[in-house]
Amino acid sequence: MTHSTITADFSKALREFKNQADWVGLRFYSEKSSHHFIRNENPEANISKRDQGVMVEVMIDGHLGYAATSDLTPDGMKAAFNKAKSLSTHAAQVKAAEFTLEQRPPSKGSFQSPYLHRLSTLGTAELVDILMKASKALKVSDKIVSREANATLVETEIQYLSSSGAEWNQNFDLVTTAFRATAEDDKDTQMRNMGNSIQAGAEVLRDPDLLEDCKITGDEAMELLSAPNCPTGVMDLLLAPNQMQLQIHESIGHPLELDRILGDERNYAGWSFVKPENFGHLQYGSHLLNVVFDPQEEGQFASYAFDDVGNPATREYLIKNGKLLRGLGSLESQKRLGLPGVASQRAASWNRAPIDRMANINVEPGHSTLDEMIKQVKHGILMKTNKSWSIDDYRNKFQFGCEYGQLIEDGEITQTVKNPNYRGKTLQFWNSLKAVGNAQTYSKHGGPYCGKGEPSQLIRYSHSAPYCLFSQIEVFGGV
């Protein structure tokens, strides 16, 4: 499969460049995407994009430097190589780290994400019809003042060649859906969102449950309109998987990135409270907490066979029985810190250098049923679907808000509440984990927008998790 609008000869380019630097790599990235957006049963956006280019990587005196170009002609690639070589030669004199070919393994192979029906089988007319019906299904009342139905379909192809013999390619079929109902009366406005990002084909949009799920989303927005505010106090907190994904992302994923720990990210997203000496020792959470880096879970949004420097991706425990074992660090960060890591050096596209990123970071299921968790709560709240997130630059003090809350009193759900929020400190929070849902409560979630890096990049990530129960958390509502 190729979306390339021209035929570029990367092998020939590599042969030309390989003897002019200590090492050369070419990462070609081609992406064909389409985004359709229906709002209130009217077309809001019909956008398609063909994005392609090549990143030239060079190693000079142990320094890795980069130049990217969308000009895939021989002259264009040569100009990029010369630019990378020129700036990297000067940069090598003041390099932050010394690298070798061990950080660029000569991997070979390929990867194709799973699908039942190719995305290309979903024509514009069919897709727009599905979104139009979804928009109508969200309208359960005249008080649903805004109904939004979005779908983004992406086909990505990556080819990688290097002067040390790497030769691999990966193809991804990606679907992101987003549906929103906004309910408004003369006193308040409330909204419910649903959607997901997964590796799949056209079958996702043809899901027979889609319209019923939209109707439920509309109903819940209406329910919130007449719900009381979430109470304020210290209480047990039961998080649904679609909020767990945010909790994992912000307070486990980011602080465990080794490039943050090394200080690369200090000027932008921030540092980390985690220190190199914490690995193998720190009790990050209660003994019930097991977290894996799993690039092999089929269908998750960030599954792959190789990261963007060709490191073969394998499943690894980051946290086991609550103890911190391993960080999210590439071969480069592993060398700089002398710590184990994972295959997580990823770039958002052809025009960005790869850095330490999250991919699929999952909390493993435990043994509790959802009913068992609810029954053990005397006074608490169940929260679903993130709507607000904020955490400090060391990933310690956080405050998160959700769309939909349900009070739990004496082991039973009693009423829906709006504007539920909670706040806490990372280690204290994860150590208050007192029950983990079983496999029946476990689901996959993901998204296309994790921001990081200088220059900045948005990367695709995914977090699967079960329902999880936390003890005695500071909870509060709206005004």
Place this chain on the structure above:
Amino acid sequence: MTKSREVFNHVAEALFSELHPDEALTVDYRGEDTDYVRWNQSKVRQNTSVRQKEISLVFHKAGRRLSKSFSAQGSKEWDLITARQLLLEARAEAPELPEDPYLVAFTNNGTSEAHFEGELLNSEELIQAIAKPAAEHDMAGLYAGGLIEIGNRNSKGQNHWFGNESFFMDYSLYNGERAVKACYAGFRWKQSDFEASLHQTATQLSVMNRPRKKLEPGKYRVYLAPAAVSELTTMFDWGGLSARAYKTGTCALKKLKEGERKFSSKFSLNENFHLGLTPRFNDLGELAPEKMALIKEGQLEQLLVNSRSAKEYGLLSNHADEREVPRAMEIAPGNLKKNEILKKLGTGLYLSNLHYLNWSDLQNARITGMTRYACLWVENGEVVAPIEDMRFDVSLFDILNEGLLDVTEFQEVDPSVSTYFQRALGGKNLPGFLINDFNFTL
């Protein structure tokens, strides 16, 4: 004329000549040739040079609208082949779409041309110009510099072009976990100016050497420096001043618009394109007024209205861009003199920067976020100690109303240093705020 502009004109004119009578087309160009150099511990972590060009087509036919874009080679021949292919695809796909009742027909909004030539460091000079003076510090940051070009033409004759050679060095200096943030930016790199910036930042860092003070949650009097105000104003980008957001229930300033809540008469916010950091033309090629009051002396004068929203909701467009966010924000200065800031603060917090803001209750314009970098405890007008970072949770209707005690008589330009997808243009011109009862929670 640059080669990029020649290719863009060639492609656009060829496509316009091939349109059917019932079709209309806008062709946009966005290109950059930027050197990015990332620094850690005053050494080069990654250098990435990016040369990227994108051509976009917005196609109208029989009330249908669709957009198609592609990564361009910079070659008249190749780029026209791809553009033609996309035009054919658009023509075939349009009948599959429902009619768009809010489609804004293309018109000729005129012609504009601006080019800001710079004097930037070349590859030979760049690394040492930064590394040498930074060597005595622990510096992390990003240099980004080069040419950005933006073009916009349509089949009705509209023709805009904007070119800008500029740079920024966005950096922070560290003493362990203590840090101070700064940004040196402009069109012409002056080594002495960069070194002066480094020196000033290092001087500020020396204040951070004192033992850190741990504060208890509660309400404090604070001074927000212009960089902290800039972070606060990012919340206006999240639908805060958007007419569409207002109509769809996601405008945090809804209560301000409806007169239910108000801001202080000391607070005025404008769009002011005199700053010259970003083009006046929007995605439709419409020219926004050079200066436009959005909030005047605490009263909301107008929301940002894109022509599409204007058509949908029966409003008057003020030629905002599609996202209806401020593109050239300016907050009016007040009376607080620079040398009186600490005295007027008295006892409280001097906050240089804020971090990671988000709504905690959108309908009440309540936000949460963190303090970051050089945040200091001040007693009786004297700096006492840096603080341990604190989380706050405040409503704009409180801190920008009775809480807003004073506004500085000076403003500072905060250039955009956003680099998602490509290097951004733009910036804000902002004063500092003295605020009472700023609520810290954690």
